[in-house]
Amino acid sequence: MAERLTTDPLPLLRDLIRIDTTNPPGNERACVDYLTARLAHRDELNVKVLARTPDRANLIVRFPGRGVAPPLLLHGHSDVVPVTGQRWQHPPFAAELIDGEVWGRGAVDMKGGLSMMLTALTRLHESGQRPAGDVVLAVVADEEHGSINGARWLTAEHPELFSGIRYGIGEEGGAGLDLAGLRIHPVVVAEKRACWYRATVRGPGGHASRLSPPGMAAGQLGTLLTRLSGARLPRHLGPAARRMLTDVAQALPEHLATAVRALRDDPTDAPPAGLPQAAALQLDSVLRHTVNPTVIRAGDKINVLPGEASAELDGRILPGEHSREEFEAEIRALIGPDAELDLLVEGLAVRQDRIAEPMFGGFYDLLTELTSKADPGAVPLPMVTPAATDAGFFAGLGIRCYGWLPMNLPAGAEHRTLLHTADERIPVEALEFGTSLLTELLRDYR
Template sequence: MNSLTNPVPLLQDLIRIDTTNPPGDEIACVEYLIDRFAHRDDLDIKVLGPSRDRANLIVRFPGRGVAPPLLLHGHSDVVPVTGQDWRHPPFEARLVDGEVWGRGSVDMKGGLAMMVSSLARLHEAGQRPAGDVVLAVVADEEHGSIAGARWLTREHPELFSGIRYAVGEEGGAGIELGGQRFHPIVVAEKRACWFRVTLRGPGGHASRLAPPQTPMRQLGHLLTALSGVRLPRHLGPAAHRMLTELAGHLPDPLAGRLRSLRDDDSDAPPVGLPEDQALQIDSLLRNTVNPTVVRAGDKINVVPGEITVDLDGRILPGDHTRDEFVSELRALIGPEPPLELLVEGFAVDQSRIPEPEFGGFYETLADITRKADADAAPLPMMSPASTDAGFFAQLGIRCYGWLPMKVPAGSPYRTLLHRADERIPVEALEFGTQCMTALLRDYR
């Protein structure tokens, strides 16, 4: 049996446990980890969930008592590979040219491997973390967290009592801009707000001219209104600081463009930046929406009388509400059709995630990153995506996305989440495990 101190074989084992969500079946991953922890009698291990198959694992590792408890949270489920063309099978976890290939290698079984290996390294060295560490391996993050962090924080908040800080996904692989490498530390994130639109109208035989208000025609108007749209600009404190620090580390004219993006009220799209970075930054200045799933007819000779469209919306942190977001959508699509709310991440009661905190714990994360990679700069970042951090933040825990990975310049790893050929370099896994070990040993 491979040692838990090596994140590579651990990650390979985790990838080979197929936890595609839906359906999830995260219990297999939970049982695997429990078996690997069986040699330790100092751990408090709990398995909880709304059903046996949708299991969450909570393990408390004893610390030295010189720091408050720390939460490490990561999800065990992964997104489907349906319709994707992989060069290597997505659940075989092959090691090819120094990279571990497979679904979840980055999102986020690689992060789980870093967390578990860092805890194992301290134990093997006869050391304990600064404070108790609560490892939460949660289910269902990729499908709304209903069986995972949402359920845990609602049904068992006592498991997280006394925890001040948490580290989870996002952050991670470095960003390179203008020749400067950055290591993101996520201090704020958007929350998911998913809707379903149902379009109804006359259907019929497709051999005839269709009436003007068919669902297909309505669909065309809806997709035209929402595809590639830029909703109104809202510059929050996390995005403001991110742009400020980016500009401070970059030369002109790039630095000047970032300062203009921060200060210019004209809301012009970013210019002079690579497309990926321009779209990423622009997404942090506004709520966003994308049509993602269309369900229509299944017969070529039938005009469907009903079509549904799923919309992936993301709401900015802070005081921004669902009602504000809906108003922005209605300004584009009009008062009809109805919007059916599917999921609102960690804000079903309109509560809000706290504004980012840049105190001692953040500086600890930044300092570890600087020491591990002297040529890079830590970067406070807001994520356009949403993770389980928002649920834990509702318990008063300050959450950070920090799974540092040192990757080659121009590498594709950040862009491969949820896509074919997801993979992670062995060196990046080792880099992240070393950083995580330093954090657990020395945080305050």
């Protein structure tokens, strides 16, 4: 293992992958200990370790700037999702280097991102340059399991650590778009939030050996599932989605551009036509809340009519001023009044009025300019992601957060889709690309 952090993100990433921080249980302390040992000699850094529970440590590093701009936040999580039940071609915690790619859980999500951020800070330090404002790096625990020990707790209990910060950079949440060979650089400008329910229907039970009475639970559940299947809830076109569709259209050949503009502008909200299915579903999903049945339960004995049947619903609410009540009313309109709806999880609603800065403009332009300069053939795109990250907690403090971990991946590369699945890996070249762009951001940030 390295004695101190170097200007090469590769050894750092390989060490981080080998520290198993599968959450649950997390054990992010091991990762924080590794990093603090290698930061300790930099006495000019303000280093804090904070933990709600001892094994779940968070690390906050403050790199002093010149004080001519507000502090900038870099946030990344050190935990990873489990690998149980997955068939990996190479062991997930060995960080093997194969054909120019580092394999392992967290290679992209997001020990790769953390390595880029930490190395960018090291490069800045070695160059003797100071950023315009302080850079606050938050290495947080527990992102993959509700952030109870990480960003949720830190922002609630220690908001002073983040005071005065205007912009934040975090992960992309796997934002990507596979369309017409476009090589894209996503900049996530807004996130949907989760709103999960259990829908339960009840009906007469009884012996399953005779004709079933009307209203049996399994039948009612079938009706409910049919209504939800492929349903498009009402359209709410927000500013981030509008800009995303506009920029996507601009980058596409004319026949596809027309289809994307139609999706953006059609007042009748007709289903998207003329686009490949995966892209159509993705773009259509940023125009509306979504809800999908996932876990289905009814009965546990073959000769007994179940008196109760349920479906867990993965709901996602658009960014912006949309309440849970509005979302629930839309689901009700679809499924009718009979099912009981129990709220299981609701993601934090970001109060847009607390964020002073518009999502587009100066800082956003800086991110896209840096990307375009480094990779002229690719297209930077503003994205709304259906995945919720820790950005929501920092945005709750009034910080304008962006998902931006630039990687120069070929068009159609599967790396962004391998998060949370087997064979997660990152090309060394992409790791270097992201590191050098983050270093430039720290230098150019005003």
